[in-house]
Amino acid sequence: MALDEGMKEKLISGFETLAHPVRLVVFTQEHECRYCEETRLLAQEVAAASPSLSLDVYDFLADGEKAAELGVDKIPALAVIGEKDYGIRFYGFPTGYEFTSLVEAIKTAGSDGPVVSADSLASLRKLGGPVHVQVLVTPT
Secondary structure (H helix, E strand, O other): OOOOHHHHHHHHHHHHHOOOOEEEEEEEOOOOOOOHHHHHHHHHHHHOOOOOEEEEEEEOOOOHHHHHHOOOOOOOEEEEEOOOOOOEEEEOOOOOHHHHHHHHHHHHHOOOOOOOOHHHHHHHHOOOOOOOOOOOOOOO
16 A cells, blocks of 8 residues: 555644654564555554654564564554554554554654543543454455
């Protein structure tokens, strides 16, 4: 997925407000899987949109310890890591609506704090512990 100039400009202006660096971590393998190459190339283009973004690319098999450390168990995988690792992972090729979700995840990971209302924060505090959320999407 080669980003057109208009999208590149939107990314550049959208990432100007990042308060903290964000690391994109891609897992692929030597003989790239279906959509591994596309995911890696997309991450490279996105990372190039801001000096606040960096990109690390790992081989899922050769760098198995790193994959395990980040909880990555399938490829292609793209982790979005801000000042801390919030567990944001994208599996598969984040295109279409998922691309918008990737951009928003980067903005959130690089922000100074949550972008939810005080009421939502109060409700979340009642959960009492970590929650594992998975969102599954399929093209239609």
